[in-house]
Amino acid sequence: MFSTETSCWFIRKVICWRAAASIAWSVLLLPPTTAVFVLLSKFSLLQPIQTISECLSLISASSIFSFILLGGVIVMVGFLILEYYTVIPTIACSKIALLSQLLHPRQFINSIGHCLMGVIVGWCCAVTIGHRYKMLGRPCKISDGYSQMCLNEHHLIFLLAGAFVGFSHSLLGVIHNINYISFQIVQQHKYLRFKGSLPLVLKCSATQAFYSVRNYIVVYFFLGYIPKTWVCKTLNLQLEGSVHPLDSIAVLLDLSLLYHLWISATFLLFTWYITLLLFRIFVTEVYTFPVQSTFTEDSHQSLPKVLTDKQPMILKFLALQDLALLSQHSPSRRSEVFSLSQPGGHPHNWNAISGECLSLLAALTQRLAAYHETVATNGRAKSLSSGSERITSEPSSTGTEDPMSPRPVFLMKTPNIAFARSVGGSSQSPLTIPFTPDLDSPFASPALRRLIAPVEQCSPWHGTVQSPHIMRRAPKLWSTSTDLQVNGSPPPSPATVPGPKQEISKPSFLAQFLQNRKEQVKHFLAKRVLIMYLFNKLPEASSQALFADSQAHIWALEGLSYLVQASFTEDQFGVVQTTLPSILSSMLLLQEAVDRHFKLPHASSKPVRSTSSMEDSTYKTLRFALRATLKTAIYRITTTFGDHLNAVEMSAEHRKRLQQFLQYKE
């Protein structure tokens, strides 16, 4: 399962243990939860004593067996969470993208797993509640006298309810990005965090169970006869004629049945949500990496080394979080960052850390610039000839992202998705949107890709990315990076890579023909309502996708700015001074790009907040957080250094910008 990741010490030594601890805790929490469930399911207002005696009588072999089953289910859910969690959300930019996420085989396995576990939990609930729900078959008398086994529909309805709730849980999980793990703004202890979120989990599971049961009843009302007859056939059970079938109006009025269904669904969702919550809490806990390793064999575990790792993402995120915290809170670890290497006297730690942070920022700046260019050019009416001129560069544009993120990008998955999707996602070319070449993404469903691939290939945006604006921009970025080299720090790699390499040839006849056909096909498809519905871009989704991994950038900005602030008093060797110009220029460049991005439509519209859901909607507002953090970071540096910044070398444009910050006019 961890085919690519087993090599990583961090997954083996930290994440697995954290996951195991969280699963262990959720299994330990199962007995009290089950006790409450039993009490509530047996509760009767009129006979409180009988309720208690019934609850006590439950302690038997079968109940212990079902309890063990429940524990097994929790462990399985924990494994699924561990397998599917992500720190960078996958954001679908159109309906069709969402659909393909739902139909992805990987997701399909997840849904089936949840479905099966739902059935198991449903069985356990039915057995625990007892009475009429207890067995699948029961003896009954058919009209001609001799007894036979009949189907107990009340039992069946529980099993199917479990399956339905499990399935809808996994589907909603995809839609709401439930696998996304966000990091808290304050570092509380695990217990306090758990205690604080418990009421929310309870509320979420109760409301979610209510809606699920409502939908389930509707589905069962219309389609309930299918599984019923199937079960009867396979198990050779009879349908009892004298008893009312449950897919009738009568079941809607059977309050006791509805209550039991609801409480079981709540129990199911609660135990799973608790597992999820504990996993989130344990995994996002702060991990302290040593800034300088004492032994050489541990050197791959030190912060500067870990920061530059590309995979796994969780390691990168935790390292950046640790960097942000150490820069803010611990003077002793900061002094290690500013220290010089013992033989040689090179500031290796600072160079590695600042270089990595700067390259992160530069990558984001480029991503934003590229997105902006595409949106701008797509917004204009393009002449056919220019389009055809670009289409000839088709072969080189299969890896369109390459000029944008030439470095083996730190985000192996999402930037590609984000970039490709958002770039293609303008209203002019709705067909190109949802599919990306990324193999790991859910869009890689082969059938769908085959279906769409031709369209994608003749989409115009491959060419438009390489617009003159980018060409113009490239030297500018490059000049700032020469700056860096002069200053003796390792250059943030993406900036130094020369501009897009692409030979522009004459428009061929074939290309022009293809272009014309493509336009025709596009026009034809655009008139079909269903296709428009599926392929139309969701507003602000592309913005969200662009900033999907911005938590990393936020920490990089915080870490850099706090370190620079501390260097004013703590940096004995002037290590930071050499990098200060490049830090300032990359922050100002990013500021410019972010400002431009927020001028686009939908970029500054706030998402609706959902309060009663386990969905973590932090990713929807990451761009606002990034903007605020960026401004604060620049202010932190300008406030600390004040007029000393006038001595820093930088371009006239940046100096002007910085002056605005020094005068508090931003």
Add this chain to the structure above:
Amino acid sequence: MFSCYLVLDSSSAKSDLAYENRERGFTMVKMCSLALFPPLSYGQITLCESNNELLSGTSSDEALKQDFIPPSLHFPRESLKLHSRPESSSKAAFLDHSETLWMRSAAAWRDGGLSGLLNEITTSHSEAPKWLSVTSGCILAVLRWVSSFHGSLFPHVTLSSEDMITEFSQVLNWPDCVVRAFSWHPHTDKFAVALLDDSIKIYNPKSAITPTLKHRLQRNVAAVQWKPLCASALAVACQNCLLVWHVDPCSLSTRPSSSCAQVLSHPGHSPVTSIAWSPSGSLLLSASPMDMSMMVWDVAAESCVPLHRVGGGGVTFLSWSPDGSHVLSSTPSPLFRVWETRTWTCERWPCIKGRCQSGCWSPDGSRLLFSVQGETVIYALTFTGTPGAPASGFRGPEAAVVVADLSETTFNTPDGDVTVGGEVQSLAWDPRGERLAVLFKGDPQAANKPAIVAVFKTRANPVFELLPCGFVQGEPGAEPRLMQFHPNFRHGALLTLCWSTGRITHVPFYFLSTSGSFVGLGGSPSLPRLQEKPADFSHQSLFTELIS
């Protein structure tokens, strides 16, 4: 005049504050009673402090006007258009009673929640079915009984939200104030003023434009504060929510639209009586006496993390230490907490007499001064150790010590005896840690017990000490209501006072800072208390020099 030093057994201080457990030896406590202050000059207006002396004159125009002192402002009460009464009282008159019961119930549910709905059903018993109105009447009675029980535990929950703000605000006599809240920008010379008519004005000496901020939800402003390390963001604590305005400093608009304001609200978290930005500008704390949790807001993402602690019945006042390592949060009960901001754990500090009314931090965050309702002293807590150290953990204070006795003292003036002192309304410490301003409540009934501001000189190094400086007086008949120090006044300290007449004046204290530089991140640890005595003598001479 000479100062006297009392040596107190720390157990006498303990009789007032119940401490957790630890035992401490004798503590030398220097008492600085108000009797040692320079006498009141009645009918004179305090202009400034210069050469260790408070200068006063008969009118505020006499002041030696300097460019760097912002001009004083005046908001005459008559010029403000006040609201008619809040809509809740007049609502019944306009509500269309011809609507069906269900429509009205829905409206009541929307406006007043469950109790509103029940109330509506119970009162309209002629239309509702009998069983429904009876049931809702019963539930309402049970709810009221429960809430009255809750109210008997925490008496403040029965107050209306305006009374609650009055009770817990740092502003003296809040409902009657023309200027209800005031905030200097932490880095520039601009400031925001919240007025009685629920508008906020922003004054900038460098520009002629004074933006006026109005918002539908901006009611009963209890506090305003600018975001540090930002030019534009202003947080406003309102009756039902928090507003964060983004006022572009380059904009020429005098009425920024409501779209410039972010609304932050959380169910059950109203009225908001206190807010505090973290000094790093990343987090915003908000407190409500009705909510047991203190909210930590990520303003950009509009998300919050409630920090829930049982006990106290709410949070009334928040103060973030300037170095960002600690937060003081006081509750309506005789209990306050000091949070450390790394992992957000807290220390409980129970008091015996009353709740913590006000508090302020020294610039390096190592010392907290606070006052307790019902007592006429200022206590100090000292936090030693570096809060940033990862493993060692920081060492909290072991006991609170009394640093100043503020019991009532009578001065003879030509107009008769004036009594000064008593309970403290609010405390303010200037950003260099050299002047401490104390606003006394006074007695509104007694004419000779006015509310007054007393200013102490303080010094943190080499030992902490408190010396009298003088009383700050305004125009005759004007009471100080609110005070704040300018966050970065270059020539000493600048105290801004808002008066009951609607005037805002600035009193500069000119001095050369002894510490030289501003707050460092790691303040030097304070020396053990034993060394206090020799140091005291050296300052006694300074003090005598001052009054000669």
